[in-house]
Each structure stands twice: as structure tokens, then as C-alpha cells.
Amino acid sequence: MGELGKLHQLIIPLFGHNITINLEVIAMTWIVFVLLIVLGLFTTRNKTLLPKPLQAMGELIVSLLYDLTEDALGEEHAEKYAPLVCALFMFLLVSNWLGLIPHLEEPTKDLNTTLGLGIMGFVIAHYAGIKSKGFKAYAKEYFQPIFFMMPLNLIGELAKIVSISFRLFGNIMGGSIIILVVSHLVYSIVLPPFLYAFFGLFVGTIQAFVFTMLTVVYISVQVK
Amino acid sequence: MAFEIETVVKVAAYTGGGLAMGLGAIGAAVGEGYTAAQANAAVSRNPKISADIFKNMLVGQAVAESASIFALVIAILLLFLDVPVPSLLKAAALLGAGICMGFGAIGSGVGSGYPGGQACFGIARQPAVSSQLTTNMLIGSAVCQTPAIFAMVVSLILMFLNFENSPLYPTWAAYLGAGLSMGLAAIGSGYGGGLAAGASCEGIARQPKTVTNVTTIMLVGQAVSQTPAIFGLLVSFILMFKSYPESTALSASMALLGAGICMGFGGIGPGIGNGMAAEGAVKWVARNVENAGDLMRIMLVGQAVSQSTAIYAMVVSLVLIFVV
Numbered sequence: 001m002g003e004l005g006k007l008h009q010l011i012i013p014l015f016g017h018n019i020t021i022n023l024e025v026i027a028m029t030w031i032v033f034v035l036l037i038v039l040g041l042f043t044t045r046n047k048t049l050l051p052k053p054l055q056a057m058g059e060l061i062v063s064l065l066y067d068l069t070e071d072a073l074g075e076e077h078a079e080k081y082a083p084l085v086c087a088l089f090m091f092l093l094v095s096n097w098l099g100l101i102p103h104l105e106e107p108t109k110d111l112n113t114t115l116g117l118g119i120m121g122f123v124i125a126h127y128a129g130i131k132s133k134g135f136k137a138y139a140k141e142y143f144q145p146i147f148f149m150m151p152l153n154l155i156g157e158l159a160k161i162v163s164i165s166f167r168l169f170g171n172i173m174g175g176s177i178i179i180l181v182v183s184h185l186v187y188s189i190v191l192p193p194f195l196y197a198f199f200g201l202f203v204g205t206i207q208a209f210v211f212t213m214l215t216v217v218y219i220s221v222q223v224k
Numbered sequence: 225m226a227f228e229i230e231t232v233v234k235v236a237a238y239t240g241g242g243l244a245m246g247l248g249a250i251g252a253a254v255g256e257g258y259t260a261a262q263a264n265a266a267v268s269r270n271p272k273i274s275a276d277i278f279k280n281m282l283v284g285q286a287v288a289e290s291a292s293i294f295a296l297v298i299a300i301l302l303l304f305l306d307v308p309v310p311s312l313l314k315a316a317a318l319l320g321a322g323i324c325m326g327f328g329a330i331g332s333g334v335g336s337g338y339p340g341g342q343a344c345f346g347i348a349r350q351p352a353v354s355s356q357l358t359t360n361m362l363i364g365s366a367v368c369q370t371p372a373i374f375a376m377v378v379s380l381i382l383m384f385l386n387f388e389n390s391p392l393y394p395t396w397a398a399y400l401g402a403g404l405s406m407g408l409a410a411i412g413s414g415y416g417g418g419l420a421a422g423a424s425c426e427g428i429a430r431q432p433k434t435v436t437n438v439t440t441i442m443l444v445g446q447a448v449s450q451t452p453a454i455f456g457l458l459v460s461f462i463l464m465f466k467s468y469p470e471s472t473a474l475s476a477s478m479a480l481l482g483a484g485i486c487m488g489f490g491g492i493g494p495g496i497g498n499g500m501a502a503e504g505a506v507k508w509v510a511r512n513v514e515n516a517g518d519l520m521r522i523m524l525v526g527q528a529v530s531q532s533t534a535i536y537a538m539v540v541s542l543v544l545i546f547v548v
Contacts, residue, residue, distance in 0.1 A: 068440070072517060152535070156528060159535050162458060163451040170457050171370060174377035181380050185301075198366075206367060210447045217444060221521055 025110040032094045032107060039090075062086055068213070072220045077128075081219060084124070088117070089212040096172060096204030100196055106204075108172045111165070118165035121215035122157075129222030138222075164214050171207045175199030229310045236315035240322020241302035244379075247326030248295025248333075255288040255337020255418070262341030266348035273351050277344050280358055284340025287365045291332040291372040291414070298325040298379050305383065316396035320403030321379035324460075327407030327488075328375020328414075331495070335418020336365035342422040346429025353432040360428055360439055364421025367446045371410035371417070371453040371495075378406040378460050391470035397477035398468065401484025402460035405541070408488025409456025409495070416449035416499020423503040427510025434513045441509050441520055445502025448527045452491035452498070452534040459487040459541050466545070479548040483541035490537020497530040 011018050043058030051059060065086045070078040092108065099106040107113045130138045142153045179199060183192045227235075263281035267274045302322055307314055343361035347354045382399060424442035428435050463484060468476075505523035509516045 071437075072520070074517075152532065155539060156532060156535055159451075159455075159531075159538070163448075163454045166454045166458055167370075167447060167450060170374055170377070170454060174373050177377050177380055178373070181384065182297075202366065206363065206443065210443050213440065213444050214447060217520060217524060220517070221524055224521065 022110055022112065024105060025107050025113060028098060028105055028107040029095075029113065031104065032091060032098060035094055036090055061090070065089055065212075069216055072213075072216045073223065077219075077223055081128075081216070085212055085216055088121075088215060089208055092117075092168070092208035092211055093205060096208055097200060099172075099176060099204075100200045106172050106176065108168055109176055111169045114165040114169040115161070117168075117211070118161045121164065121218060122161050125215070125218040125222045128219050132223050160218065164211060164218075168207050168211050171203055172199075175203055229312060229315075232312060233307050233310040233315045233318065236319040237302045237305055237307075237322075240319045241299040242322070243319075244295050244302060244322040244325040245299035247323075248292050248299070248329035251330035251333025251335075251414070252289050252292035252337075253333070255334045255340070256285045258334075258337040259284045259288060259340035259344065263344040266344045269345075270348035270351070273347065273354075276351070276354055277347055280347055280354070280361070281340065281344050283358065284337075284343060284361055284365065287362060287369075288333060288336040288340055290369055291329040291336070294372055294376045295325050295329040298322070298376065298383075301383060311392075313390060313392050313396055313399070317382045317385075317399040320399040320401075321382040322403075323400070324375050324382065324403035324407040325379040327404075328379075328410040329372050331411035331414025331416075332369050332372035332418075333414070335415045335499075336368040336421070338418040338422030339364040339368070339425050342425035342429075346425050350429045350432060353428065353435075356432065356435055357425055357428055360435070360442075361421070361425055363439065364424055364442060364446070365418070367443065368414055368417040368421055370450055371414040374453055374457045375406050375410045378402060378457065378464075381464060385464075391468065393470060393472045394468055394477035394480055397479075397481040398463040398466070398484075401481045402463040403484070404481075405463065405484035405487040406453075406456045406460040408485075409459075409491030410453045412492040412495020412497075412499075413450045413453035414495070416495045416497070416502065417446040419496075419499040420445040420449060420502035420506055423506040424510075427507055431510045431513070434510050437513050437516045438506060438510050441516065441523070442502070442506050444520065445498075445506060445523060445527075448524065448531075449495055449498040449502055451531055452495040455534055455538045456487050456491050459483060459538065459545075462542075462545060475548075479544045483544035486544065487537050487541040490541075491534050494531045494534035498527045501526045501530060 011020050013019075040058075043054050046052070047055060066078065066082045069082045069085045073081060095106055095108045095113070098104050099109070126138075142150050144153070175195075176199070179192065179195045182195060186192075259281055263277055266277045270277075298321065302318060305318070307318075339361045343357045346357045350357075382403060420442050424438045427438045463480060468480075501523050505519045509519050512519075
């Protein structure tokens, strides 16, 4: 049980501050990148009008996510944001499934990954809002319904980052803690595969979808 | 009357185990009862497919039971846990773990009964889509369990982490507060997520063509209903992992305990309210799928407003932790 809450860290002292780097998370994130790039290369190689199985799978994923974006954002914005949505979903899905392979861990188990993605979505949504409405109309929304509600509106917006990133982090980390403790208690007999199927495949897929959908919806609230 | 420390730790573990299972038994039983009631209504509406309805009822009840099974696991662990280094701090942590899991199982248990019941009734109404209804019911009630899973994680961390280096005062209050914050905040979110999932099963039975839109808005609605539980998780993580300077003053301990109680109770209402907003939106997407985009946007804005009270609670408890 000693591995609960332990991390491999590289600590670099710099001008009196310590820069902490979580080595495992970075390695796992790069593994996800490599897997996705390989998948992308294989699905787009030798494109034919009559798609081969791999190409068909790629087209299916892209068109499903494109339709989803179009439903939420409308036609003109969909073209712009669909690549982001596809990339985000595929990254999260492969990240959440990575823990199924022995010795590999989900990068999303680390709060830094999910917080980074959450902040990215937040910045994109607000940039899109300012661009489509103009800064004046955008800033005016913070003073609704009365001007002194401004600080609370601001905290409410920032709380969105907290909720979206802790939702993913809590689910993935919670799943891995439960798997670790229960496997330890039953001496890794019978139960662990079912737990991996539930927390890795099922919860991982749903949470990747929820994170992506919420990012899209935050953009759509700002744009419209 | 003076006790040895071993006795105090045992007392805390047994009390915590009792609370975990006692409170944890409330929710799932209510939820399963609702499922069974709806299954009865469904059978009398369409007696020809009573076997299908019966099977679906049992599957739905089995999923609804999982919150209580989490509580059972924690209770048994607390009863038979072997504490290598007994300390008063460990006693507080064990009691906190029990309280957290007990309260945390209530909401998810009640909530995940709704999709089960509505799916049974939906199968009676539209036998052709029974497999879609069962899938949707399983997804909906599994997502309902998220608050209970968060509570279980906090309980496991409280039970198994080493706390030997922290000062007893005021850290004992932080552990009790962490349990209360997560446990109570999970009640509303679990129940609210159930309302949304129930409405989606009802909607699919009414208009099977809208299944993609209904499932999508159900997942988004449930995710937003879980936000108060996530705030509870955040506050209890801060309470557990922050290091406190030693202080025997009562006010320092009570500030930490108060922070947990504040976030816990503050999360109940917004969770239920957000669930109601999601229930309404999901219900009407099924009836009027052309306006799904508008409905989703209005649901989110309404949920954001009803969530503001949870945000006030979080601000107050963060002030209690960091400022007072």
C-alpha cells in the first residue's frame, strides 16, 4: 500500500525556487502523443474512395465528432473548432485507456494534466467570446444582473476550470486508487480485470466524452 | 476516565464502520424501492413482456445497490483494519472515513433508482427499444455513482495514508472536516444526477429517434450536477494535504471543522437544483429535438446560477481554511 500517493519527481532548484517535474506523467503523455500520431499516419495513408478498414475507422471518429461540434456551435464555428474537439477527445480517450496496459499509467491521473487542459479550454472559450461579441459586450456580462455581482461572477467563471479539471482527475485517480486498494485486499484474484474494465474502459470513455462536450458547450455559451 | 490510545482508535474505527454502513444503507434501499414500484406499474401496463421488465428491474437494482456495496467495503475494512501505529490522529481519520462514506452513499443510491424505474416503465411503453433503454439506464446510473466513488476515495485516503508527522491539534479537525465535506456534498449531486438519468430513460421511450441528443444532454447535465460534489472533493483534499502549524487554540481546529461542514451542507441544495434543471432540459429535448442546442444553453446558464450558492459555500470554507 506504500505506493499510494507516491510520485517520481525531478526537482530543479532555480533562483531560490524549486521547479518540480513529474517524470512519469511526461513520459506517459509522450507515449499518448506517439500512439495518436501513429494512428493518424496509418488511417490517412493510401486514402482511397472506397475506404479500407483503418481509413473507415478514422473517418467514423472524425465525422462523429464533427457532427457533435456542429450541433453545439453551428456551421460557421464548427469548421474552426472541430479539429480541436477531435484532438482533445482522442487525447483524453487514449490517456484514460493507457492504464489498462501493465506498467503504464494514465497521464490524466495527475492534476497538472487535467488542469492544463481545463485552462486551455477556458482561454479558448473566452477568446472566442471576445472575438465574436467584441470586448465591450463581453465585459458587460460580468456586471449582470447588478454591478456589484462582478466578483462573484468572476469566481463563478474560474470555478468552471476547477470543476471540469477535478471531475476528470477525481474519476481517473479515484478509479486507480480503488483498483490498487481492492487488488491488494483480494491478493489480485478474480476482481481486478472487472475493475479495470469498469474504471478504465467505461468511466474513462464517459469522462473523456464529458470533458470534450463541456469544453464545446463552454465555447458555445460564450459565442452565442 | 482515561483510555489507552489503542482503545480510542478501536472505538473510532468501530463507530466509523457502523456509521458507514448504517447511513450507507439508506439511499440504495429507497432507490431500489422506486425501481420496483415503477416495474409493477410497467407490468400492469404491458403484462405480455413482464419477463423483460423483471430482468431490467433486477439489473437496475443491482447497479443502484453499488453505492451501498462501497459503504459495505469501507465498513468491513474499518472493522478489521490493523493499525500499526495507533495515534489519536488516526482515530480522527478513521471516524472521518466512516462518516464520509456513509453520507456519500445516500444520494447516489436514491438517484440511481430513478433511471432503473423509468427504464422499466419505458420498456412497457416501447418494447422495441428495450435494449437502448437498458444501455442508457446503465450509463446513467453508472455516472450517478461518481459522487459515491469520490466519497470512497476520500475514505480510503483517510484510512491508508500515513499522518505521523502532523501535529494532533488542529489536524484532527481537518480530517473530520474532510470527511464531512465530501460526504455531505455527495448527497445532492448523486440525487440530482439520478433525476437527469431518469428523465433521459423516459424521454427515449417517448421518442426513440432522439436517443443521441438525449444521452448527450443527460451526460452534460449529470456532469454539471456533480460540480458541488467536486467542490466538496477539492475542499477535503485541501483539508487533508495542507500542513498546519501546531496550535492548541480551539478556534484553529473549529475553523477547519467548520470549513468542512460549510462545504458539505452548502453542496446539498445546488446538487439537487442542478439535477432538476438537467431533468427539465433532458425531458424537453426528447419532445422538441429541434431546439436541443437552445435547451442545452439555457440549462447550463440556469445551472450556473443555481450553483452560485455552492460557490459561496466554497469561498467561505476556503476563507476559513486559509485566512482565519
